Amino acid sequence: MRAGSEAGGSRPRFFATLTLLLALAPGPTRADSASAADELGALLVTGGTVVTMDAGRRVIPDGAVAIVDGRIAAVGRSTELGERFSDATRIDAGGSIVMPGLINAHTHVPMVLFRGIADDLDLMEWLEEHIFPAEAAHVDEEFVRWGTRLACLEMLRGGITTFVDMYYFEDAIAEEAERCGIRAVVGETLIDLPAPDNATWDEAMTYTRRFVERWRDHSRIRPAVAPHAPYTVSGEHLAAAHALAEELDVPLLIHLAEDREEIAEVTARTGMSSVSYLDSLGILDDRVLAAHVVWPTPAEIDRLATREVGVAHCPQSNMKIAAGVAPVPAMLAAGVAVGVGTDGAASNNDLDLWEEIDTAAKLHKVTSGDPTVVDAREALAMATIEGARALDLETEIGSLEAGKRADVIIVRTDGLHQEPHYDPYSLLIYSTKAADVATVIVDGRVVVEEGRLLTLDAAEIIERARLYRDRIAGR
Numbered sequence: 494m495r496a497g498s499e500a501g502g503s504r505p506r507f508f509a510t511l512t513l514l515l516a517l518a519p520g521p522t523r524a525d526s527a528s529a530a531d532e533l534g535a536l537l538v539t540g541g542t543v544v545t546m547d548a549g550r551r552v553i554p555d556g557a558v559a560i561v562d563g564r565i566a567a568v569g570r571s572t573e574l575g576e577r578f579s580d581a582t583r584i585d586a587g588g589s590i591v592m593p594g595l596i597n598a599h600t601h602v603p604m605v606l607f608r609g610i611a612d613d614l615d616l617m618e619w620l621e622e623h624i625f626p627a628e629a630a631h632v633d634e635e636f637v638r639w640g641t642r643l644a645c646l647e648m649l650r651g652g653i654t655t656f657v658d659m660y661y662f663e664d665a666i667a668e669e670a671e672r673c674g675i676r677a678v679v680g681e682t683l684i685d686l687p688a689p690d691n692a693t694w695d696e697a698m699t700y701t702r703r704f705v706e707r708w709r710d711h712s713r714i715r716p717a718v719a720p721h722a723p724y725t726v727s728g729e730h731l732a733a734a735h736a737l738a739e740e741l742d743v744p745l746l747i748h749l750a751e752d753r754e755e756i757a758e759v760t761a762r763t764g765m766s767s768v769s770y771l772d773s774l775g776i777l778d779d780r781v782l783a784a785h786v787v788w789p790t791p792a793e794i795d796r797l798a799t800r801e802v803g804v805a806h807c808p809q810s811n812m813k814i815a816a817g818v819a820p821v822p823a824m825l826a827a828g829v830a831v832g833v834g835t836d837g838a839a840s841n842n843d844l845d846l847w848e849e850i851d852t853a854a855k856l857h858k859v860t861s862g863d864p865t866v867v868d869a870r871e872a873l874a875m876a877t878i879e880g881a882r883a884l885d886l887e888t889e890i891g892s893l894e895a896g897k898r899a900d901v902i903i904v905r906t907d908g909l910h911q912e913p914h915y916d917p918y919s920l921l922i923y924s925t926k927a928a929d930v931a932t933v934i935v936d937g938r939v940v941v942e943e944g945r946l947l948t949l950d951a952a953e954i955i956e957r958a959r960l961y962r963d964r965i966a967g968r
C-alpha cells in the first residue's frame with residue numbers, strides 16, 4: 494500500500510549536546526524526567542530484551558534503544574549505547590521486553606461507548622436494527638470526543654501506539670488523538686445514508702476534503718478517505734471517493750468482503766463479488782486498506798497481492814458475528830500485507846490487541862488443521878511491521894530501527910501467567926496481557942508510565958462513559 498510518506502519531524506541526530514545529566518533510576522523514570530527528556534530530545538531505554546521486528550527479527554538481550562528528536566537514533570547493546578548516549582535521560586527496562594508499539598489496523602474508536610449494546614447477532618441485523626438507530630439517536634461531536642478519549646485510554650494502556658479509524662466527526666477524533674499523544678490514521682466515513690455529521694454525500698465529501706487538507710502535514714495524524722463498504726456506497730460514489738483519495742494522495746479505508754450476506758447482496762446487484770466489483774471500478778490499488786476480507790476467492794487473493802492492497806484482519810469481531818474466518822494464511826503466502834485490528838468495541842467488545850493476535854495465531858491453526866501456520870513470530874509481525882506495511886508506513890513505524898519514529902513499549906515479563914518463559918515471541922503472543930504493558934513511548938514522548946496514562950484523566954473519562962451508558966440505556 495502506498496499513499497505518500499508521513500510528514501513532519503527532523504531526521505535523527507546521533508549525538509546530542511545536552512545541558513542536563515539525569516541520574517539512572519531503578520525502573521521507569523518519573524514523568525517529570527520524561528518531560529525534560531522530551532524537551533531536550535534524548536532518551537535511552539536500556540537493560541531490557543529488545544525485540545526489534547526488523548528484517549532479521551533480531552532479539553538483543555540486555556539491549557537498548559536510543560531516541561533523539563522523536564526518532565530512533567540507534568538500537569544495540571546497553572553497554573555500547575550507554576557510552577554513546579551518556580547524557581540521555583534513561584529508562585531502565587531491566588527484566589522486561591522492549592519492542593515496537595502495536596498497530597491497531599482497524600477500529601471505530603467512539604463506538605467504545607456502545608460496548609455491549611447489542612450482542613450475539615449477525616452483521617446486518619446488528620447494523621441495521623441496533624447500531625444505525627443508536628448512532629442516529631446519540632452520536633454527535635461530544636459523544637465522539639468522549640468515546641475517543643475512552644478508547645485512547647484503553648489502547649495506550651495496552652501498548653497500542655497507532656490506530657486506524659473510520660467514523661463520523663473525524664476532525665474531533667483527530668484532535669483528541671493529537672491531544673492524548675497517540676499516532677492515528679483517521680478517515681471520515683462516507684456512506685449513502687444520512688450520517689450523524691453530514692446529511693448528504695456531497696456534504697460528506699466537502700467535509701472530507703477540508704479534513705484531509707487540515708491534517709495532511711501532521712507528524713502523527715494521517716488523514717484518509719473512508720467509503721464505508723460496497724453494500725452501503727454506490728459504484729459512482731465509490732469511484733468518486735477513490736478519485737478524491739488519489740487527488741489528495743492519502744489512504745482509502747473500506748470494509749470489504751466482510752460476510753456472506755454482503756457478498757450475496759453485491760453479487761445480486763453487480764454480478765460480481767465484492768473484491769472483483771471494486772477491482773472493476775478501478776479502486777483496488779496500493780493506497781487501499783481493506784478491513785476484514787473474510788470471503789475473497791483464491792483468484793481475488795492474488796489480485797489483492799498484485800494490487801498491493803493492505804488488509805486488516807479482525808478475528809474476534811468476525812468470530813462474534815459469525816462472519817467467517819478470513820483466509821489469512823493464503824493471503825500471507827500470496828504476499829498480501831496483513832495487519833490486525835480490533836474493530837470497534839461494539840462488536841468485539843474491547844480494544845485489546847494482545848487478545849487479537851493470540852486469537853489470530855490459534856484460529857488459523859484450528860481452521861486449517863495445521864499447527865504451524867501463523868506462528869508466534871508471524872502473529873507479532875502482523876501487529877507491528879506487517880501492520881505498518883499494510884498502511885504503507887513501514888519506513889516510519891513497526892520495528893525498532895535507526896531513523897524510524899520512536900514508538901516503543903516496555904512489557905513486563907514477571908506476571909504469574911508469564912513464568913517461566915523461554916522464547917520472547919511465545920511469551921508475547923501466548924502469555925502476555927494488555928495489563929503487562931508498563932511504559933509507552935510515542936514519537937519519543939513517554940505517554941504511559943508504570944501503567945498510568947500521563948495525557949488523559951482516566952477518572953473523568955470513566956465517569957462520563959457511565960453517564961453515556963445511563964443515557965443510552967434509558968432510550
